[in-house]
Amino acid sequence: MDPQESTASIVIRDAYVVTMDAARTEHRRGYVVVEGNRITEVGAGEPAGYDRATIVDGSGCVLTPGLINTHHHLYQWITRGLAVDHTLFEWLTTLYPVWAGIDADAVHVAAKGALAHLAKTGCTTSTDHHYVVPRDGGDVFGAEIAAAAEVGIRFHPCRGSMDLGTSAGGLPPDHIVEGLDAILDGSRQAVERWHDPSFDSMLRIALAPCSPFSVSTELLRQSAVLARDLGVRLHTHLAETLDEQDFCLERFGCNPVQYMESLGWTGPDVWYAHAVHLDDRDIGVLAASGTGAAHCPTSNGRLGAGIARAADLYAAGVPLGLGVDGAASNESCCMLEEAHHAALFARARSGPRAMTVRQSLELATIGGARVLGRENEIGSVEVGKLADLALWRIDTLAHSGITDPVAAIVLGSQPPLELLLINGREVVRRDEVLTVDEDTVAGEVATAHRALVAKAG
Numbered sequence: 001m002d003p004q005e006s007t008a009s010i011v012i013r014d015a016y017v018v019t020m021d022a023a024r025t026e027h028r029r030g031y032v033v034v035e036g037n038r039i040t041e042v043g044a045g046e047p048a049g050y051d052r053a054t055i056v057d058g059s060g061c062v063l064t065p066g067l068i069n070t071h072h073h074l075y076q077w078i079t080r081g082l083a084v085d086h087t088l089f090e091w092l093t094t095l096y097p098v099w100a101g102i103d104a105d106a107v108h109v110a111a112k113g114a115l116a117h118l119a120k121t122g123c124t125t126s127t128d129h130h131y132v133v134p135r136d137g138g139d140v141f142g143a144e145i146a147a148a149a150e151v152g153i154r155f156h157p158c159r160g161s162m163d164l165g166t167s168a169g170g171l172p173p174d175h176i177v178e179g180l181d182a183i184l185d186g187s188r189q190a191v192e193r194w195h196d197p198s199f200d201s202m203l204r205i206a207l208a209p210c211s212p213f214s215v216s217t218e219l220l221r222q223s224a225v226l227a228r229d230l231g232v233r234l235h236t237h238l239a240e241t242l243d244e245q246d247f248c249l250e251r252f253g254c255n256p257v258q259y260m261e262s263l264g265w266t267g268p269d270v271w272y273a274h275a276v277h278l279d280d281r282d283i284g285v286l287a288a289s290g291t292g293a294a295h296c297p298t299s300n301g302r303l304g305a306g307i308a309r310a311a312d313l314y315a316a317g318v319p320l321g322l323g324v325d326g327a328a329s330n331e332s333c334c335m336l337e338e339a340h341h342a343a344l345f346a347r348a349r350s351g352p353r354a355m356t357v358r359q360s361l362e363l364a365t366i367g368g369a370r371v372l373g374r375e376n377e378i379g380s381v382e383v384g385k386l387a388d389l390a391l392w393r394i395d396t397l398a399h400s401g402i403t404d405p406v407a408a409i410v411l412g413s414q415p416p417l418e419l420l421l422i423n424g425r426e427v428v429r430r431d432e433v434l435t436v437d438e439d440t441v442a443g444e445v446a447t448a449h450r451a452l453v454a455k456a457g
Contacts, residue, residue, distance in 0.1 A: 009034055009035055009036065009053060009054060009424065010033075010034040010053060010054045010056060010387075010421070010424070011031060011032070011033050011034075011047050011050045011053045011054070011055050011056065012031060012032045012034075012056040012058045012063060012389070012391060012419070013031040013046070013047055013055060013056070013057065013058055014029055014031070014057060014058050014059040015029075015030060015031070015032075015058025015059070015061045015062065015063040015391060016028055016029070016030070016058075016061070016062045016063065016405045017030030017031070017032060017042065017044075017062075017063045017381060018062060018063065018064045018065075018361070018381070018405075018406060019042060019065075019380055019381040019382060020064070020065050020361070020362060020365045020366045020379065020380040020381065021380050021381070021382050024358065024362075026406075027042075027043065027044040028044070029044060029045065030042070030043060030044050030045075030063070031043060031044075031045075031046070031047045031058075032063060032381055032389065033047060033050065033053075034387040034389070034421065034424050035424075036387075036424055037200055037386055037387050037423040037424035037425075038384065038385070038386065038387060038424070039381060039382060039383055039384065039385050039386070039387050039389075040383060041383060042381055042382065042383060056391070056419060058391055058418075059395075060393060060394065060395030061391050061392055061393050061394065061395075061418050062391070062392045062394055062405045062406070062408065062409055062415075063381065063389060063390070063391050063392075064122070064361065064365065064381070064389075064390050064392065064409070065124075065365040065366065065378070065379055065380050065381055065388065065389065065390070066122065066123065066124025066125065066365075066378070066388035066389055066390050066420065066421070066422065067121070067122045067123045067124065067125075067322075067335040067336070067339075067364045067365060067368070067390060068123070068124070068125045068126075068321060068322075068364065068365060068367075068368030068369055068371075068372065068378065068379060069118060069123050069125065069126040069127060069322070069323055069324055069335055069368070070127055070271065070273075070292075070294035070321035070322060070323045070368045070371045070372065071127060071129060071235075071273040071274075071294035071296055071323025071324070071325055072114070072118075072126055072127055072128050072129065072323060072324055072325065072326060072333075073128065073129055073130065073325065073326030073327070073328070074107070074110055074111040074114045074115065074128045074130070074144055074147075074326075074327075075099065075102055075106070075107050075110045075111070075130060075132060075140075075144075075326075076099075076110070076114075076326035076327045076328035076329075077110040077111070077113050077114035077117075077327045077333075077445065078106060078109065078110040078113075078445055078448045078449040078452055079095060079098055079099065079327070079328045079449070079452065079453075080327045080328060080331045080449075081331060082094065082095060082098065082328060082453075083095055083328075086303075087241075087243070087303065087304065088240060088241045088243065088244075088303050088305060089171065089241075089243050091303060091328075091329065092171050092172075093171060095328060096171065096172050096173055096176070097173060097456050098452060098453065098456040099132045099176070100132070100134060100172075100173050100175065100176045100456075101134070101452050101455040101456055102132060102134060102137060102140070102452065103134065103136070103137040103138050103140070104137060104138030104139050104140050104142070104143040105138075105143070105448075106448050106451075106452055107130070107137075107140045107143040107144050107147075108143035108144065108146060108147050109147075109441075109444045109445055109447075109448040110445065110448065111128070111143065111144035111147035111148065112147040112150060112151060112436060112441055112444070113441050113442070113444070113445040114327060114333065115147060115148055115151040115153050115155075116151050116433045116435075116436050116438065116441055117333060118153065118324070118333060118335065119151060119152075119153055119420055119422075119427050119428050119433055119435075120417060120428055120431065120433060121333070121334040121335045121336055121337075121414065121417075122335055122336060122390040122392070122417055122420060123153070123335045124153065124154055124378070124388035124389075124390070124420065124421075124422045124427075125153070125154040125155075125156065125368070125369075125372070125374075125378060125388065126148075126153055126154070126155060126156070127155075127156040127157070127158060127206070127235070127294075127323070127372070128144060128155070128156070128157045128158060129158045129160050129208050129210075129235060129237075129273065130144060130157060130158065130159070130160045131160025131161055131162050131208065131209075131210040131214075132160075132162075132172075132176050133160075133161070133162075133176065133178055133186075134175065134176050135175055135176075141157065141159060141190055141194075144157060145157060145194060145203065148202075148203070149202075149203075150435060150436055151427070151433070151435050151436055152422055152423075152425055152427045152435045153422060153427070154201075154202050154203075154378070154388065154422060154423065155202060155203050155204075156203075156204050156205075156206060156372055157194075157203075157205060157206075158205070158206040158207065158208035158235045159186065159187045159190040159191075159205060159206070159207055159208060160208040160209065160210055161178060161183040161186075161187070161208070161209050161210065161215065161219065161223075162176070162177045162178070162209070162210045162214040162215055163177050163178055163179060163180055163183060163209075163215055163216050163219050164177065164213075164214050164215055164216055165177040170213065170214045170215075171213060171214055172214055177214075180216070180218060180219055180222070183209075183219060183223075184222055184223070184226055187207050187223065187226060187227075188226065188230065190205050191205045191207075191230045191232055192230075195230075195232060197231065199377055199386075200377070200386055200423065202423060204232070204233075204372075205232055206227070206232055206233040206234060206235050207223050207226065207227040207230075207232060207233075207234055207235070208234070208235040208236055209223050209236055210236065210237060211236060211237040211238070211240075211244070212236075212238070212244065212247065212248055212251075212252075212256055212259060212260075213244060213247050217252075217263065220236075220260070220263045220265060221263045221264065224263060224264040224265055225264070227269070228269070232269075233269045233270065233271070233372070233373060234265060234269060234270045234271075235270070235271055235272075235273065236260075236265070236272060236273070237272070237273045237274060238256050238257065238260060238272035238273065238274065238275060239255075239256045239257060239272070239274060239275050239276055239277045239278055239282070240273070240274035240276055240277075240300070240305050241276070241277070241303075241305045241306070242277060242306070244256060244277075245277050255279070255282070256277075257278065257281075257282040257285055257286070258282075260272075261285060266285060266286070266289040266291045267289050267290060267291060268289070268290035268291070268292075268319075268373070269373070270289075270291045270292065271291065271292030271293060271294060271319070271321075271371045271372075272286075272291065272292070272293050272294070273293075273294045273296065273323060273325070274293075274294070274295075274296055274299075274300065274305065274308065275293040275294075275295070275308055275313070276300055276305050276306045276307070276308045277306060278308075278309060278313075283309065283312055283313060283316050283318065284316070286313070286316070286318045287313075287316040287317050287318050290319065291318070291319075292318065292319035292320065292321065292370070292371035293308075293313055293318055293319070293320050293321075293371070294321050294322065294323035294371065295308050295310050295313075295320060295321065295322055295323065295338075295342060295363065296322070296323045296324065296325040296330070296338070297310075297322075297338060297341035297342050297345045298324065298325070298330045298332065298337060298338060298341050299323075299324070299325030299326070299329040299330040301341070301345070302329050302330055303329050307345045307348065307349045308345075309349070309350075310342055310345070310346050310355065310363075311346045311349070311350045311354040311355050312350075314355070314359065314363075319367070319370040319371045320363055320367050320370075320371065321363055321364075321367045321368030321369075321370070321371035321372070322335065322338040322339060322342060322363045322364050322367070322368060323338070324338055334414060335364055336364070336409060336410070336414045337414070338364065339360040339361055339363065339364045339410050340360070340410055340411060342355065342360040342363055342364075343355050343356070343357055343359075343360035343410060343411070346360075357404070357406050357407050357410040357411060358406055360410055361406060361409075361410055365379050365380065366379035366380050367379075386423060386424075387421050387423065387424040388421065388422055388423065389419070389420070389421045390417065390419075390420050391417070391418040391419040391420070392409050392415045392416070392417060392418065393415055393416040393417075393418045394408045394409065394412075394415050396415070396416060398412060398413050398415065399412050399413075399415050416430070416431050417430075417431050418430060
């Protein structure tokens with residue numbers, strides 16, 4: 001396209017541009033041109049011929065792809081700060097009675113607050129794993145989808161499920177689990193109602209039975225068949241704690257990855273949350289099958305679950321992204337913090353060269369896109385891709401004078417977010433969410449939290 005004839009809507013100029021393209025190109029003084037919801041030009045130096053465009057001055061800033069969150073539980077935003085010193089199983093048994101009181105209204109408020117906060121941390125695409133479905137709770141999935149549309153974030157909600165209540169040997173209360181037929185019917189309906197497979201989709205659905213200790217073998221098996229029949233992805237928690245490993249060895253006679261492998265739960269359409277306790281064979285299975293993983297270092301640290309072998313997963317070629325996990329096990333829910341902790345935890349486990357700052361940023365961007373099967377659409381700053389972009393200011397007191405701009409945003413505190421574009425739309429400007437009123441949402445969250453805790457007694 002001749003730039004003289006362009007009708008570009010936005011030109012970001014004079015920024016340090018981290019593209020995350022295949023060559024990992026970086027421009028010390030670069031620009032990006034956005035037309036509609038697409039990136040149409042990326043380069044070094046000065047853009048030419050865009051007099052009628054909106055010009056964004058990126059001097060003093062780093063431009064990165066929008067960050068991609070591959071694991072979350074949005075409803076937990078209204079249950080932060082509870083069970084703060086518990087193990088995972090203790091934490092679950094404490095919180096399940098609280099979560100049992102959620103309904104569509106509570107989920108809508110929680111999702112709106114959590115997603116608006118994620119946007120302020122540079123997140124442009126988020127998953128959600130919603131598996132608590134109270135029988136009288138209303139349309140909890142529709143509620144969070146509506147919240148994502150209000151915030152303007154690209155959304156991959158996972159239709160979660162549990163069918164093993166306490167009476168059947170599971171952890172959750174009986175009245176928040178569903179029967180097998182109801183789950184499969186609800187899963188099919190969710191995909192048929194909401195899933196959009198188009199290139200610039202803002203909404204895609206995955207199927208996501210909760211975990212090996214809260215769902216039956218038959219639910220896992222039939223969910224895999226249904227997801228592939230519908231052409232959607234599969235997600236679950238796996239290998240998060242040693243307790244889970246002991247559970248699988250005792251109940252199924254094998255470790256968690258071997259169990260899921262036996263049920264058809266490996267392949268490029270599958271990703272696991274956590275994947276902390278893996279042996280060399282497990283990593284080989286994930287790598288050979290293209291099965292992905294959502295690394296959640298902050299939550300794993302908060303619950304004392306362990307440190308995932310992220311450097312080994314990365315070296316093996318496993319599709320690897322980052323996840324903030326639910327806000328009840330990670331009160332900060334900050335995507336840049338996950339990149340920060342990914343680098344530090346990898347080095348703490350495997351030595352000072354285990355993971356570079358650019359590799360950790362890669363996990364937060366193109367790595368996450370690969371996990372979600374969208375590496376051709378999002379995750380890097382390249383011509384033809386969707387305009388999901390984060391512009392970080394690094395000339396303030398906290399970051400000025402740091403030699404490496406990537407180290408500034410990965411190893412430093414979170415810098416001010418000058419601009420966040422999602423699908424070419426301005427969602428955050430100068431650290432302020434533009435699509436919802438932050439004060440109003442904060443008040444709604446506080447009210448919903450008090451009501452939910454009071455309901456639990």
